[in-house]
Amino acid sequence: MGEIALIDNFIPRTDVVKRAARIGAEVRKIKLSGDLPDQTISAINGLLLEHKVIFFRDQGHLDDAEQERFALRLGSLMPSPTVGAKKGTMSMFDIDSARGGIWTDNWHIDLAYVDAYPKILVLRGVVIPPVGGDTMWSNTATAYLDLSPSLRRLADDLWAVHSHAFDFADVTRPSEADEKLYYERLARARFETEHPVVRVHPETGERTLVLGFYVKRFVDIPKYDGQRLFDLFQSHIIAPENTVRWNWKQGDVAIWDNRATMHYAAKDYGNQRRVVRRAALDGEVPVSVDGRYSVARVKDIKQPPPNVV
Known part of the structure; x- marks a missing residue:
């Protein structure tokens, strides 16, 4: 009740517009910055836990540094383990369609191939194509609840191996440049982690599916x-009624709970350029329903070079 009162006191419910029944809300009349009051930051975190992904329009005042300052109010910054931070930042990951080598048009949990993958992601629209480029998110907590009791028990017992090494048969027609960039990253570090298929959310206590x-x-x-x-459980996660779709505009910010969602960025913008920048926040090592922790296996780690633009 205290958290609900905090949200109501510092972010009026009339400024929070649900985007879908199960997931997603737009928060209006807030200018994001690293200087927001503690109570407002707590209210934002409460809305994030409630809606899983929240959206903010008209945040064009943010640059890379201020995006990081704001993100720091929600946790500790976590650089990408395979790609260095954008030059001049501590952790910013630049996702630029002009450079390639990054496949976001698959349902995934960001950095799920490491044990303590990010808890929260803060993504800012920098260059948005005139058409296409939407991102979809799914609620992995309600997906779990949609399972029959017997399937929940089965999922509770399962563990899966996550890795950033993948077969190019899973990727739609990569270019020669994309393949070269991918293998350069793979040569620097090989990550593999065993996660429970069902983790217990450390803040809400919900059970969420960990797949992708x-x-x-x-x-x-x-x-x-x-x-x-995999197909059985994944089908519940990506069922249309369990998802929300965001139509980006330049200056938009999306914040999502990476412990309770998956997402998919559609590559339906042809040769137009799309640039978004992501700040990631340190997460916790997932815990299964019977109290066991994820187990990481990391090999051949080398320092990644800066993700320079």
Whole structure:
């Protein structure tokens, strides 16, 4: 009740507009910055836990430095383990369609191939194409609740191996430059982590499904059966009624709970350029329903070069 009162006192409910029944809300009349009062930051975090992803229009005043200052109010910054931070920033990851080498048009949890993957992502629209380029998010907590009791019990017992090494058969027609950039990153570090398929959210206590593009196999399950299990559980996660879609404008900011969502950025903008910049916040090592922690296996780590633009 205290958290609800805090939201109502510092962000009026009339300024919070739901975008879909199960996930997503637009928050209006707030200018994001690193100087917001503590109570407003707490209210933003409360809305994030409630709606899983929240959106802010008209944040064109933000630059890279101020985006990071704001993100720091929600946690500790986490640089990408495979790509260095954008020059002049501590953690900013520049996602520029003109450079390639990044595949976001798959349902995924950001950096799920490491054990303590980010808890929160703050994404800012910098260059938005005139058409296309929407991002979709899904609610992995309600997806879990949609499962029958017997399927929930099955999911509770399953573990999956997540890795950033993938077969290019899973990626739509990569260019030669994309493949070269990918293998350069893979040569610097190889990440593989065993996560529970169901984790307990450390703040809400909800059970959420941990799947997506980085899953390579299930632990102790033959590949043939594992693929069918993956398709079964993933279908609940990406069911249309469990998703929200955001039509970007320049200066928009999206903040999502990476512990309770998956997302997908549509590549439907042809040869137009799309640039978004992401700040990630340190997350917790997932805990299964029976209290076991995710297990990471990291090999051949080398310092990534700056993600210079």
